[in-house]
Amino acid sequence: MGHCVELLAVGTELLLGSIVNSDAQLLSRELSALGLNVYYHTVVGDNPQRLRQAVEAARSRADILITTGGLGPTCDDLTKRVVAECFGLELVFHPQCAQAIRDYFAQSGREMPENNLQQAYLPQGCTVLENRWGTAPGCAFEAEGCHVVMLPGPPRECLPMFRACAAPWLSRLSEGVIRSRTLRVFGLGESQVEQLLREQMNSLANPTLAPYAKEGEVELRITAKADTEGAALACIAPVEEQVAQVLGSYLYGKDGDSLEGVVLSRLLERGLTLGTAESCTGGLIAKRITDLPGASRAFCGGVVSYTNQVKGAVLGVSRDLLEAYGAVSAPVAKAMAEGARRALGCDLALSVTGVAGPDRDERGNPVGLVYVALAGAGFVQVRQLHLGGCAARRDRVRTLAANHALDLARRYLCNLPPEEGTKQEEAP
Amino acid sequence: MGHCVELLAVGTELLLGSIVNSDAQLLSRELSALGLNVYYHTVVGDNPQRLRQAVEAARSRADILITTGGLGPTCDDLTKRVVAECFGLELVFHPQCAQAIRDYFAQSGREMPENNLQQAYLPQGCTVLENRWGTAPGCAFEAEGCHVVMLPGPPRECLPMFRACAAPWLSRLSEGVIRSRTLRVFGLGESQVEQLLREQMNSLANPTLAPYAKEGEVELRITAKADTEGAALACIAPVEEQVAQVLGSYLYGKDGDSLEGVVLSRLLERGLTLGTAESCTGGLIAKRITDLPGASRAFCGGVVSYTNQVKGAVLGVSRDLLEAYGAVSAPVAKAMAEGARRALGCDLALSVTGVAGPDRDERGNPVGLVYVALAGAGFVQVRQLHLGGCAARRDRVRTLAANHALDLARRYLCNLPPEEGTKQEEAP
Numbered sequence: 103m104g105h106c107v108e109l110l111a112v113g114t115e116l117l118l119g120s121i122v123n124s125d126a127q128l129l130s131r132e133l134s135a136l137g138l139n140v141y142y143h144t145v146v147g148d149n150p151q152r153l154r155q156a157v158e159a160a161r162s163r164a165d166i167l168i169t170t171g172g173l174g175p176t177c178d179d180l181t182k183r184v185v186a187e188c189f190g191l192e193l194v195f196h197p198q199c200a201q202a203i204r205d206y207f208a209q210s211g212r213e214m215p216e217n218n219l220q221q222a223y224l225p226q227g228c229t230v231l232e233n234r235w236g237t238a239p240g241c242a243f244e245a246e247g248c249h250v251v252m253l254p255g256p257p258r259e260c261l262p263m264f265r266a267c268a269a270p271w272l273s274r275l276s277e278g279v280i281r282s283r284t285l286r287v288f289g290l291g292e293s294q295v296e297q298l299l300r301e302q303m304n305s306l307a308n309p310t311l312a313p314y315a316k317e318g319e320v321e322l323r324i325t326a327k328a329d330t331e332g333a334a335l336a337c338i339a340p341v342e343e344q345v346a347q348v349l350g351s352y353l354y355g356k357d358g359d360s361l362e363g364v365v366l367s368r369l370l371e372r373g374l375t376l377g378t379a380e381s382c383t384g385g386l387i388a389k390r391i392t393d394l395p396g397a398s399r400a401f402c403g404g405v406v407s408y409t410n411q412v413k414g415a416v417l418g419v420s421r422d423l424l425e426a427y428g429a430v431s432a433p434v435a436k437a438m439a440e441g442a443r444r445a446l447g448c449d450l451a452l453s454v455t456g457v458a459g460p461d462r463d464e465r466g467n468p469v470g471l472v473y474v475a476l477a478g479a480g481f482v483q484v485r486q487l488h489l490g491g492c493a494a495r496r497d498r499v500r501t502l503a504a505n506h507a508l509d510l511a512r513r514y515l516c517n518l519p520p521e522e523g524t525k526q527e528e529a530p
Numbered sequence: 531m532g533h534c535v536e537l538l539a540v541g542t543e544l545l546l547g548s549i550v551n552s553d554a555q556l557l558s559r560e561l562s563a564l565g566l567n568v569y570y571h572t573v574v575g576d577n578p579q580r581l582r583q584a585v586e587a588a589r590s591r592a593d594i595l596i597t598t599g600g601l602g603p604t605c606d607d608l609t610k611r612v613v614a615e616c617f618g619l620e621l622v623f624h625p626q627c628a629q630a631i632r633d634y635f636a637q638s639g640r641e642m643p644e645n646n647l648q649q650a651y652l653p654q655g656c657t658v659l660e661n662r663w664g665t666a667p668g669c670a671f672e673a674e675g676c677h678v679v680m681l682p683g684p685p686r687e688c689l690p691m692f693r694a695c696a697a698p699w700l701s702r703l704s705e706g707v708i709r710s711r712t713l714r715v716f717g718l719g720e721s722q723v724e725q726l727l728r729e730q731m732n733s734l735a736n737p738t739l740a741p742y743a744k745e746g747e748v749e750l751r752i753t754a755k756a757d758t759e760g761a762a763l764a765c766i767a768p769v770e771e772q773v774a775q776v777l778g779s780y781l782y783g784k785d786g787d788s789l790e791g792v793v794l795s796r797l798l799e800r801g802l803t804l805g806t807a808e809s810c811t812g813g814l815i816a817k818r819i820t821d822l823p824g825a826s827r828a829f830c831g832g833v834v835s836y837t838n839q840v841k842g843a844v845l846g847v848s849r850d851l852l853e854a855y856g857a858v859s860a861p862v863a864k865a866m867a868e869g870a871r872r873a874l875g876c877d878l879a880l881s882v883t884g885v886a887g888p889d890r891d892e893r894g895n896p897v898g899l900v901y902v903a904l905a906g907a908g909f910v911q912v913r914q915l916h917l918g919g920c921a922a923r924r925d926r927v928r929t930l931a932a933n934h935a936l937d938l939a940r941r942y943l944c945n946l947p948p949e950e951g952t953k954q955e956e957a958p
Binding site: 111116117118119120121122123124126127128129130131132133134140141142143144145146147149152155156159163282291292293294296297312314315317323325377378380382383384385386387388389391392393395397398401402403404405406407408409411412415416445446447458459460488490495496497498500 | 539542543544545546547548549550551552554555556557558559560562568569570571572573574575577580583584587591602603637638640643645646684686742805806808810811812813814815816817819820821823825826829830831832833834835836837839840843844873874875886887888924925928
């Protein structure tokens, strides 16, 4: 039976929703990598009585308690006072902490308000956790069977202090490590993924396999616990392979990968350039590709053709085509991609035209009807998408349309078959 | 003595740090606006026993319990089963929920896996909270002196459901209201704003006035508590006026406003159209404008000119100019804006050219050197920006560059003086 961690954040601003509890997320990741199980997160306000109750509840169900926040002079060092009291410890003055606080102010050229020195009082017998990123020192101690760590609230102090000071102190409690791998899936819904992998999900205990729905895609997380990192990774590998076989070309990457990232690296590998012609996505695809450092080595540029005038003048889409089929149509999507390829001088061009909403277009096409196309040397592919339904929101339609366009390019660049429903033609 | 709310989030992915508990932040803000006090946030994993204990702890210290997550088919509807059990309620089948789930799948054109129907089982006697943003319905009930609301986990479902269904159900419990107004400031740093308003901030108690730094801008929040909405708003109004006088043209909007939103509404008011020519922002400005419904009535389109070839062929920037000054220069920024105005056929055109990083450009220009320009009938304005410094990150440089370009358009459209350092010339 391993240890059980509870994270206790102290701060009324969290309960008002002024800030999000990012400390809990950051520390959970670090603890999980150390092989320590986090079972609870709790948040209370700057209130001594409720904080005391929360500490009592935490120590009754966890044997490692990590507090964040409530250490600075503005909150009267609430956390330190209350936690020390709960464990029957006195606060004692640490001269070397006082000196560190004075030095911090001297180095940043500011005058030190006297109330900062109360931060130098820490529970008797504790290990001082030095704060090189701010003024409030943290501390760690063991009392009555519970391991307690106190860290400051600001994430830019909390996280580096955890890594530098708290993690080494806690590591002796850890039994093994937890490692996880995220597999990224595009083109299948969460419940479809679940049906394909239900047997594996139910039968696996270590590693575990679980799906998470994201906007427009699905993540599959494989998590293993083992004595060493090598053993955890070895435990993950066969499951990853099995999942890859089941999901085939729907699996597009792992961990930090993104559709645009995969497209960019395949472009660079193959020495090809890309351009875009966007109508309803309005620059979103170009923006996502150019978010990536090094995009300029493969991305030539794009045209946001929000009006028919721009589709004609810049992309060379003929007025006849626009009148015959309307701007939201397969022929116009193809002509946009081919026009972008010419105008931008790139090897491949993606285009998107559709109805993002909130209203139908002037031809009565429904929100969510979108065409994506890819033009290259001698070919053009086009695909019709229905991204509507009762939950169609403008941002969701745009995100999904951009994902589908990028997936068209990904499949082409990775020599994978196009998604069902994609039409390919030869082109001049 | 008012009511006391506890938010209980269910999901192992929160305890692993895979996602942050943004539901807690979003709901805390909404509850605070309703005048309900949130005293605790708790997070537990997908574990029936620990969830049961968390529910018991919550009902012992709070009289309003709001759960998020654990409602979907993949988690076996954990939250519903355990919470119903804790309050001694049976889960009963709701045919109208089953129909809503079937309709949701039919409208999005996907097949419904049978396991989705278990979502139609809800505690006996509850109020069903309809989910128009996903499949899992929520519910609300009162039992044994506790008010319980269950909402799905994904924030894009949780927040709109809270607003549409849960808030009306809870509002009868609220005593007094909290209202806040956010004032949006661009062009001044947080400490500059603080210095200008220090006296007001320190002297005010109700309403309070507090600044929050956001990426590239500052928010000022005025928050008042009163018996009625009208009284709270009356309390806010004079402070808002005072702040507006101090900040002048740096104050660009309030609450949900954005720089692009202000630009779009002024364009519509004045019957003008806009286009963009983006180099280092790579489509970000066009993307932000077209995020807004109705953008097509004023936004013609844009060109992402990532290469000099595109700057020449599409925007007509001469090779001589590019060779003489380099792509990152005031003359090229002006030529891009003028070229976009011609190519896109719009009244006003914004351009951006700069070094987003991570590396200097081939002429040795530093990361963060950016030029923004605005071209209109007979004039062109250009401004040099230094967005670098030791903390220059690619995404930050891009966001700030886009903000500055939009602010150039905002000041022109609102008949405000351009920011210091902006050069204006007559142009053909």
